[in-house]
Each structure stands twice: as structure tokens, then as C-alpha cells.
Amino acid sequence: MTQASRSTRTWLITGAGRGLGRAFAQTALEQGYNVVGTVRRPGAMADLQADHPDSVQEVLLDVRDAAAIPTAINVAAQAFGGIDIVVNNAGGGIVGAIEELDEQGAREHLDLNLLGAMWVCQAAIPHLRARGGGDIVQISTVGAIGAMPMFGLYNAGKWALEGFSEALSAEVAQFDIRVTIAQLGGFATDWAGSSMSFATPKQEYDDLRKTTFGTAEIPWPTADPDASTDADPRKAAEALVAHLSVTNHRPLRVLIGDDAREHATLAYAGRRESYGVTRNFNWPS
Template sequence: MPETPARVRTWLITGAGRGLGRAFAQAALAQGDRVIGTVRSPGAMSQLVDAHPNSAREVLLDVRDAQAVTAVVDDAAQESGGLDVVVNNAGAGFVGAIEEVEEQQARDLVDLNLFGAMWVSRAAIPHLRAGGGGDIVQISTVGAVGAMPTFGVYNASKWALEGFSEALSAEVAQFGIRVTIAQLGGFATDWAGTSMTFAEPKPEYDALRTDLFGTPVVPWPAPDADTQPTDADPRLAADALIAHLGDPDRPLRVLIGDDAPEQATLAYAARRDSYGTRRPFDWPEDSA
């Protein structure tokens, strides 16, 4: 008997114009699915749209605008006949010791990294439920397991992302909706480049920045044009996410990137040790 052709799924991917979001969109399109990608700059997805005119669409959206998010998600679902996979990828990094952080900088980052994903998830749930289920993917980081000096606001936004996503997973399982928290390691994107913002540095933290980054100067100097990236290709992250979503027994969390398991191990060990040597509980053993 001939094989039944795979069902074409519709993906909604935020921040699809570059980096990881673009890689996720390319991977979905390559397997014959449809992609609706949100971007902040018109034309950011033009190459993908030109290459896949019948299955890729670009939509302008600032995910921090809850009303605009609802309108875009509703329109995407109506046009495509529903949604199957929602990837909350839009986000940014931030460097600054807590003493250096301005209030608006912190609010802007949390609005983007936390509330943007929350508004998109909230708007997508009715459409995923109407279709009998689907997937919500939160692009997180191993920085949501531990924390690093000068990344405190960024870490906080991602820890909060994981907190609401874990609760969300239990809320929507009854509708056949699966939630994935993808904890990524280092990938060669613009996250640490023009996407990164910085607090105004205070000299009291020059020594710390030197220890961490090799220089007290922020923003960091732009790398030479001939400098080869040391982080992994974003396409590897996309391949790993596709494989994870294809696993019927997929867990809530998945580590993506060769460096991610070691970083998570160190972070969890540091959290265990932060209770001291006379902690009033037994550290859980692996139940697998």
C-alpha cells in the first residue's frame, strides 16, 4: 500500500527573520510545512518568502503588544485553517550588573522575553485546542537553569519564562497541547552582537567584566570580519527541535547544543550546593 502523505502543519514562529528563528522556519519549510513568521523589520523574511511563496508568510509584530499579538495570531489561524506549532523565539540578551540596570531597560527586556511569549501562548491556546492539540515551544536557555554575573536581568526573564511554561504545560495537557521548554546552549546567532543591549557600565564592575569577558569595555568590540564563529550552526538547533517534536514521548524540557548538557550539570550542581552542606533534604536521585 502507498504511504499516507504526512499532514502539512502550520507553524507560527516569532522572531523568524534571522538567527534561530530563521533556522526553525527553514527547517519547517524544508519538510513541507507552512510557516507564518513574525518580524520587527519589514522584509526580514524576504528570501524565505521568495523561495517558498506558497508556504511562507511574513507578519510584522511587536510581541510586547498584547492586543496586536491576539489580532495577528487570530488572523494567522483563520487564514491557515488553524495552528499546529507555535515557537516563541523572539527575545534579546542584556548585560549589566544589577546596580547598573535602569528601570526601563529591565522592563523592556522582561516585556520581550517573558510577556511576549506569554501573550503569544495565550492567544494561540484557543486555536490549538480547536484543532485537537498541537505544540507550544518556548525558546529558553541553559541560563534559565543557573545564573551568571551581569546577566541577572536576562536570567530572571528566562527563569520566569520557564515558570509560567511549566504551569501552562499542566493546564493545557487536557486539550492535547504539548509544551516544550528548549534550553539552548551557544549558537552562532546575533544574540551577542547587535541584538545585545548593555547597561551603562560603572567602574566598580570593570574587574568583574574583565574576568568574565576579557575586557571591561561594553558594548563589546565588533569581531573582525574574518573571525570564524565558535558557536554551533543554528541549523543544528532546528534539526534537534524537529527531532524532539517528532518524539511521541517528548519531555517538557530538552537541552539543545553540544555545550548545553555540561552547562546544565554545572548549574544544577551549583544550585544544590547553594543550600550548604547541612541542607534539610536529600537531593533527588534519577528515577529513570
């Protein structure tokens, strides 16, 4: 069965209970797609199921549990007879200078932001191949281009996500499976709130924290969601749907968010400058 012959495609979205994942689910449903969302809390998609009883299925999964992923993906594939689009959205942030990070916290973060996406891809590829092709979307960030102090582990996970995803794109193209790396800017989610972890602070970094975040307090004070200047997550979802609707010459990477282009420009300029003036190669014009 080819992609073109399927009238209703099915999205599998990890971390679909809130934030960006929920926005992706809502937008896909409004476009007439089926949605299978993985959640860590039963009933997180209950309202979506009530509004779209024939198009929504939730599956319990913590992507840090590698052993549980194959079974969860098989259940997801059975919900509507297959999977066509996989969105690796589940993730979170972590704040901490490299010296402040502990092994357990670092491993848990990479299990969530990096390895979870890898194992989901591994389990989903056979299902996509059986459907004659499909899409894998990796929700990345402009933080995968550059790096910020106090976000070193988060940057590392996203850089690694992009590295394996670029290789994956070349590996699965033969199966008509296309990979998209979505580099997002700032959106109004709880990424900086309940989805953020904090390393145990060392006082030697208090001044840097204050310079970077405006406070040395860890965890930082809870922000007023109504005061957020970040964009509506639905805009990210709409941009992703528009990107996936392109059938020819679709790029591997897509910048999403009004601030994403500026951040990417600054990050790539910084990368170029990091080679210094004695580099023995020239940047193409």
C-alpha cells in the same frame, strides 16, 4: 480535527527574520510544513517567500506590544487555516550588573523575553484548541538553570519563562496541547551582537566585566562572525524538529547543543551546593 489527520502542519515562529528563528523557519519549510513568521522589519522573510511561495507568510509584530499580539495571531491563523506549532523564539540579551539596570530597560527586556511569550501563548491557545491540539515551544537557554554575573536580568526572564511554561504544560494538557521548553547552548547567531542590550556601566564593575568578558568596554567590541566557535543554528532547528516528532513520552524539557549538557550539569551542581552542607534533606540518587 486531530493532529494525526492533518497532512501539512503550520508553524508560527516569533522573531523569524533572523538568527534561530530563521533557522527554525528554513528547517520547517524543508520538512514540508507551512510557516508563519513574525518579524519587526517588513520583507525580512522575502527570500523564503520567493523559495516557498505557497508555504510562507510573514506578519509584522513586536511582541513587546501586548495589544497588537491577538490581532497578529489571528492573522497568522488565517494564513493557512490554523496553527499547529507555536515557537516563542523572539528575544534578546542584556548585560548589566543589577545595580546598573534602569527601570525602563528592565521592563522592555522582560516584555520581550518573558511577557511577549506569555501573551503569544494566551492568544494562540484558542487556535490550538480549535485544531484539536498542538505544540507550544518556548526557546529557553541553559541560562535558565543557573545564573552569571552581568546577566542577572536575562537569567531572571528565562527562569520566569520556564516557571510559567511548566504550569502552562499542566493547564493545557487536557486540550492535547503539549509544551516544550528548549534549553539551548551556544549557537552562532547575533544574540551577542545586535540583539544584545547594555546597561549604563558603573566603574565599580569594570574589573568584574574584564574577568567575565575579557574587556571592560561597554558595549563590547563587535566580534568577528567568522571566528565564532558556536554551533550552526540549523543544528538547533533540526534537533527541535526531531524532538517534536516524538509522539509518546516526550519530556517537558530538552537540551539542545553540544555544550548544553555540560552547562546544565554544572548549573545543577551549583544549585545543589548552594544549599550548603547543613541542608535538612537528601538528594535522590
